[in-house]
Amino acid sequence: MIELRDLSYSYPDGTPALRGINMKVERGERVAVIGPNGAGKSTLFLHLNGILKPAAGEVIIDGERVDYSKDELIKIRQKVGIVFQNPDDQLFSPTVREDVAFGPMNLGLPEDEVEERVAESLEKVGMSGYENRAPHHLSGGEKKRVAIAGILAMKPEIMVLDEPTTGLDPETADGIIRILLELSREGITVMISSHDVEIISQFAERVFVLNSGELIAEGTPLEIFRDAELIRRASLRLPRTADLLNRLRMAGFEVDVKLTVEETYHELLHLLGGDAYHRLLHFLGEEKQHRLIHLLGEKKYHELLHALKEQ
Numbered sequence: 063m064i065e066l067r068d069l070s071y072s073y074p075d076g077t078p079a080l081r082g083i084n085m086k087v088e089r090g091e092r093v094a095v096i097g098p099n100g101a102g103k104s105t106l107f108l109h110l111n112g113i114l115k116p117a118a119g120e121v122i123i124d125g126e127r128v129d130y131s132k133d134e135l136i137k138i139r140q141k142v143g144i145v146f147q148n149p150d151d152q153l154f155s156p157t158v159r160e161d162v163a164f165g166p167m168n169l170g171l172p173e174d175e176v177e178e179r180v181a182e183s184l185e186k187v188g189m190s191g192y193e194n195r196a197p198h199h200l201s202g203g204e205k206k207r208v209a210i211a212g213i214l215a216m217k218p219e220i221m222v223l224d225e226p227t228t229g230l231d232p233e234t235a236d237g238i239i240r241i242l243l244e245l246s247r248e249g250i251t252v253m254i255s256s257h258d259v260e261i262i263s264q265f266a267e268r269v270f271v272l273n274s275g276e277l278i279a280e281g282t283p284l285e286i287f288r289d290a291e292l293i294r295r296a297s298l299r300l301p302r303t304a305d306l307l308n309r310l311r312m313a314g315f316e317v318d319v320k321l322t323v324e325e326t327y328h329e330l331l332h333l334l335g336g337d338a339y340h341r342l343l344h345f346l347g348e349e350k351q352h353r354l355i356h357l358l359g360e361k362k363y364h365e366l367l368h369a370l371k372e373q
């Protein structure tokens with residue numbers, strides 16, 4: 063659905079931002095692009111609907127090479143919707159209704175179809191009833207949802223969201239991810255960038271790691287988060303579950319890195335057998351208990367014991 067071939071880009075002031083990126087995303091896939099600040103994630107996204115034109119290389123969307131003619135750009139912007147990092151860059155109308163209607167109106171659709179799309183899109187993001195509110199008076203999470211609705215109203219096949227959960231409380235962030243998972247179930251290809259490792263492991267089927275404008279790795283979240291050295295190089299941290307198991311592994315336990323809390327507990331219980339809590343204490347012995355406390359820190363160690371006791 064998306065293919066980048068040897069894509070390179072430098073900003074007009076000479077700052078190199080992307081160097082020889084090759085990337086393929088299949089139709090309906092959920093992918094995350096991760097990497098430290100300045101790695102080139104936003105620059106890459108701006109190439110996906112022709113806002114930026116590559117200095118070298120090609121952008122291929124749905125089998126067609128973007129050729130940057132006016133007609134082609136209109137077509138591509140219908141197909142690929144981008145939700146910017148800051149919703150204030152996207153929302154500019156006096157009311158939510160007008161903002162969401164802006165795209166479909168520009169497509170020249172009849173009024174009743176525009177109305178239908180506005181209602182449907184606001185419903186999908188849980189913002190029905192906000193039609194007459196002023197976008198600039200909404201909360202950060204609400205603005206984000208209206209910005210997503212504005213893109214949905216264009217009925218895109220690909221949605222690209224630059225850091226969709228940044229600055230949102232955990233519950234609101236989870237709500238945004240649930241919306242994106244639902245869109246993906248409807249067949250939309252969804253690509254996000256994020257620094258939030260918990261969100262990435264919850265959302266993505268495949269992860270691309272960018273660093274200094276280069277693609278340095280790609281794989282499933284598990285493949286990426288198993289590679290502690292890569293994570294360090296990309297200035298990220300491991301998800302909490304992977305971090306815990308990784309530390310146990312370093313302490314000499316035979317565990318594998320898992321990403322979900324459920325899988326982590328299974329891994330721990332598998333390690334410990336039934337009656338986990340008592341066996342843990344017995345199994346650790348004094349020396350290993352000390353090593354474990356040292357590695358995990360006292361607080362985490364007691365949290366682990368407590369969690370196992372609850373099982």
Ligand SMILES: Nc1ncnc2c1ncn2[C@@H]1O[C@H](COP(=O)(O)OP(=O)(O)OP(=O)(O)O)[C@@H](O)[C@H]1O
Pocket residue numbers: 073074075077078079097098099100101102103104105106
């Ligand atoms: N308009 C611009 N003019 C000049 N340089 C720019 C411009 N926008 C971005 N850059 C530079 O291009 C590089 C890539 O920036 P980009 O915003 O794509 O990174 P990012 O991975 O999205 O970062 P972040 O996680 O901080 O959002 C950086 O070195 C940045 O300073």
